[in-house]
Amino acid sequence: MNTETLLGLGSALFGGSAVAFVNHLGTREKGKAEADKLRAEAEQIRFQTSTHMSTGLSIDPKTEIPAWQVTGDRAFEDYEALLDSEVTRHAGCSARIDAMPRARGFATLMQSVDATPFRGQRLRMTAWVRTESVRKAAIWMRVDGPDGNMLAFDNMSNRPIKGTTGWCQYSIVLNVTSESLMLAFGFMLSGRGRVWADDFSFEEVGLEVPTTQTTPAGYEFLATPQNLGFDDPVGLLS
Template structure:
């Protein structure tokens, strides 16, 4: 039941990008922020407003910034989730075989939850398939580690939503997201 609720919430948060996704600058390393400090190309996810979502200019995997998600200190047991998501809507997934999404994740005192990647394959009438790496999520305090999910692209897939999210107590950092379609790196020019 929790997985279903988790999926519905993330899907709803990400779907509002559908209209604009072709215009978004892909900000894979979280280096670009707008004038008020919001990361460009990503929609923040904070389902119960129990997380502090921020850029970190001290701890990062590469570049000068990472994206951090930290549980507020006096949160209820059911915190929801915090993170960010985006959607890949492109003719370039047509007739392709697979998509792989990866990111580097670092954690500090992560308990009672997970930090990871979620990928949702969307069809004409809704979700076709979804996967996450929460069963292999880092716990406690960990250094930067690359996590990835690979899914097949079937003929009924029209778009791919992906997010990185944290549940539970503690803090997680995310950096250097990479998307590959049929082993080819997706960059701004292929969107």
């Protein structure tokens, strides 16, 4: 039964309180769906990058960029990664990912490094990104611990880059805890368009700088216990 049907029934049977409650449920369901999508995207990138690194999959020599790897669920069928010496922030090259017509899935250009030098830090990664008619692009960073457990992750799912933009600076801030083993990072394109990236950098920041972690985003935590007698349906999880 969809939200519209529930609204009609609720209004007829119980009046405004029920309508407010159903409206809240609709919002809550939407939030849960967004959270589920966010977690799915995080797991997809974690799986794709981990699989790529663990199996040592080869990459197309035409798109090979020193120190960087290309991966993604449709990276070789629907995307191309290459160096660009014409569109850069300064002399030298930028990296670019192009989507083929009707591209599906995503592609990412990434690195994975030993996390040991960064342990105990709140780490900020910054990069410059330019886009052309993209559906969704982003930079991302992931921190893994023992047994491949993901300790921290942000792929800008809650603030993706869309459309056409000039060179803009974007940042991700994550905690690299003492048990961290690997740091993976890069930039990605999902769907149509073209994205450039240049000048990645890392720096330790103070605890006054908030993290940007997007997992486990979407989980709702209440400030105080609420509706303990189940008598306030409208206020439930408000």
